[in-house]
Amino acid sequence: xxxxxxxxAYEPAESPESPEEHLARLLGRxxxxxxxxxxxLRRLEFALAHDSSLHSAxxxxxxxxxxxRHTWLLADGYALTLWELVHNTAPGSxxxxxxxxxxxxxxxxxxxxxxxxxxxDFELPVLVHLxxxxxxxxxxxxxxxxxxxxxxxxxxxxxxxxxxxxxxxxKSAFAHQITQAFGRPCRAxxxxxxxxxxxxxxxxxxxxxxxxxxxxxxxxPDGRHMCEVYPSETAARxxxxxxxxxxx
Numbered sequence: 001x002x003x004x005x006x007x008x009a010y011e012p013a014e015s016p017e018s019p020e021e022h023l024a025r026l027l028g029r030x031x032x033x034x035x036x037x038x039x040x041l042r043r044l045e046f047a048l049a050h051d052s053s054l055h056s057a058x059x060x061x062x063x064x065x066x067x068x069r070h071t072w073l074l075a076d077g078y079a080l081t082l083w084e085l086v087h088n089t090a091p092g093s094x095x096x097x098x099x100x101x102x103x104x105x106x107x108x109x110x111x112x113x114x115x116x117x118x119x120x121d122f123e124l125p126v127l128v129h130l131x132x133x134x135x136x137x138x139x140x141x142x143x144x145x146x147x148x149x150x151x152x153x154x155x156x157x158x159x160x161x162x163x164x165x166x167x168x169x170x171k172s173a174f175a176h177q178i179t180q181a182f183g184r185p186c187r188a189x190x191x192x193x194x195x196x197x198x199x200x201x202x203x204x205x206x207x208x209x210x211x212x213x214x215x216x217x218x219x220x221p222d223g224r225h226m227c228e229v230y231p232s233e234t235a236a237r238x239x240x241x242x243x244x245x246x247x248x
Contacts, residue, residue, distance in 0.1 A: 023072070053068065069082075162212060
């Protein structure tokens, strides 16, 4: 089950294993992992972080059943959940693990277990259910994003742009999105001047989001097109104001 989130910041939760390792361990112990849709497994290849929680449990007459919710944050800003069913109702009472992509499939599998029907489930209260993992606020496209960042910084002509530390950080970018920013207009300058502001948002391998703000304008003595890049929207808009004032 995939659902988008509307939050605007993301910090990966600390975990002793990577999202890939957690997925491999889950699939390795599930008896029906071969039944999972290929599309879901392909999407999980781009997971940035994961979290797990006990969803509900049933213990009666030496038999037990637990369900767990495993959620991965994906690079496209969505979260994908797999539901794990663990029980000891098979002959020999050895724990059995099954995994499902849909909660309806989980309920159907649970209903088939030979558990007493008069025993109530123990279900965790909402407050301790898995909290939604905040997602990036951009819709990123995996691409040669590190090279895009390098070329953007190389064509910038301003000396007060992002430094070597930012350039090094962006070497781990693997997805990005470019959007034109509108809003506060700069002060009117010479007739014919053109200004455009773009946000280049990058998603890094560790889940960080880094944005560079590009100003394209013709506020030069000879009307030549110029590109400037700044580390924040405020710095970029202030630069646009200064340029407009200088050529007014």
